[in-house]
Amino acid sequence: MEKKEYPPKHMGSMMGPVHASAFENALKQFNAAARVMNLSDDQVAMIKQPRRITEVRLPIRMDDGRIENFVGYRVQHSIARGPAKGGIRFHPDVTVDEVKALAFWMTFKCSVVNIPMGGGKGGVIVDPSKLSRGELERLARRYMAEMIDLFGPDRDVPAPDVNTGPMIMGWMMDTYSMHHGGDYIPGVITGKPLEIGGSLGRDKATAQGMVFCVREAAQKLGIFLNKATVAIQGFGNAGSFAASLLHEDGCKIVAISDVGGGFFNREKGIDPAQAIEYVKKNRSLKGFEKVADVKCYDDPMKVLEESVDVLIPAALENQITEANAERIKPKIIAECANGPCTFEADAILTENKVFLIPDILCNAGGVTVSYLEWVQNRMGYYWPIERVQEDLERMMVKAFDDVYETSLKYKVNMRIAAFIVAIERVSKASELRGLYA
Numbered sequence: 001m002e003k004k005e006y007p008p009k010h011m012g013s014m015m016g017p018v019h020a021s022a023f024e025n026a027l028k029q030f031n032a033a034a035r036v037m038n039l040s041d042d043q044v045a046m047i048k049q050p051r052r053i054t055e056v057r058l059p060i061r062m063d064d065g066r067i068e069n070f071v072g073y074r075v076q077h078s079i080a081r082g083p084a085k086g087g088i089r090f091h092p093d094v095t096v097d098e099v100k101a102l103a104f105w106m107t108f109k110c111s112v113v114n115i116p117m118g119g120g121k122g123g124v125i126v127d128p129s130k131l132s133r134g135e136l137e138r139l140a141r142r143y144m145a146e147m148i149d150l151f152g153p154d155r156d157v158p159a160p161d162v163n164t165g166p167m168i169m170g171w172m173m174d175t176y177s178m179h180h181g182g183d184y185i186p187g188v189i190t191g192k193p194l195e196i197g198g199s200l201g202r203d204k205a206t207a208q209g210m211v212f213c214v215r216e217a218a219q220k221l222g223i224f225l226n227k228a229t230v231a232i233q234g235f236g237n238a239g240s241f242a243a244s245l246l247h248e249d250g251c252k253i254v255a256i257s258d259v260g261g262g263f264f265n266r267e268k269g270i271d272p273a274q275a276i277e278y279v280k281k282n283r284s285l286k287g288f289e290k291v292a293d294v295k296c297y298d299d300p301m302k303v304l305e306e307s308v309d310v311l312i313p314a315a316l317e318n319q320i321t322e323a324n325a326e327r328i329k330p331k332i333i334a335e336c337a338n339g340p341c342t343f344e345a346d347a348i349l350t351e352n353k354v355f356l357i358p359d360i361l362c363n364a365g366g367v368t369v370s371y372l373e374w375v376q377n378r379m380g381y382y383w384p385i386e387r388v389q390e391d392l393e394r395m396m397v398k399a400f401d402d403v404y405e406t407s408l409k410y411k412v413n414m415r416i417a418a419f420i421v422a423i424e425r426v427s428k429a430s431e432l433r434g435l436y437a
């Protein structure tokens, strides 16, 4: 494990154009919507900035006896509509700027799907693939313990994000519960294993929500999904479930990529089950061309430029920018990642008539089923998958319709429309609470 400097050199406001600031990008999106809505300066100022930013040092005893100091963040952007809600990311490139942007998007994501929650996000600067299981567990528990007072079922409810999953959620839930006299408090965190308060359907919820949106969009655009071609950037939780669910709908998955490289087969398509099996064994798609009937891109970014019906960015922020947007012309972009397109890229895509389903709508299935998990935890009564699936579909389709209608009403693209829908609800809640956000 290489030593990380503290504070990290690549902090948000100091980042150059290559690593564009995600929070600046988020604010540009917000401002474009706010202009259409005629919000007062007070309202804008109140809604935009995060409520609380916490940074902690996380000393961890490594297996070889050394102490390694990691850095963790939790940003609570808004609690106007309910407890802060949002995942915790473990990634070497985490910055406070990025976590601020992700928390900001969570506020508006929860609002678009109209669940009674605010926005938050957490992150740890770490490459978890370099940690042993024991080191990872100590880091996860320390993160929760160090910020224990920030969290709670009515306060701030974290969840999985990039490189975190049910196992880590389970450890964090246990740490929280043990710090509260050993009470069983599953509602403090979502995305847990099923055996300790998780919900059926949470594992594939992000991708499933995206599929509901893509079905609606395809219908509006007259695209038959059973004949559609798909390219996917990112093959983690969202990307891999996206591939298998769309494959079940009859789509041909022609290209996929992850940290291990980018792969395509335009004629026959790629079998998602084979790719998922491969990643399970090998941690990434690296070397996939040796076992599968696929070709390898020289540059994995080329996956974004495939001429397909549906393009799914399911990796990280700032992937589609002014530099490549002109060459990206699918019929639909379905943003499973948070913040994959810059504000400048949006303008180019809109000009080129690409129908973009924005992140705060498209990937909201994850947090929607997190909300359903939290509801079940509080009742102590657990639903069959059909009930979860039915609620998720109803909520996603309603959100899609709200955003689509708003885009027609204000003659704006789907991103600005999603922000208008979301800001309206956050702003109303803040007003009704007496401007308390």
Ligand code: GLU
Binding pocket: 085, 086, 087, 088, 109, 157, 158, 159, 160, 161, 162, 190, 191, 338, 363, 364, 366, 367, 368, 370
């Ligand atoms: N990390 C996911 C997201 O970005 C899920 C958040 C949650 O379930 O709270 O939406």
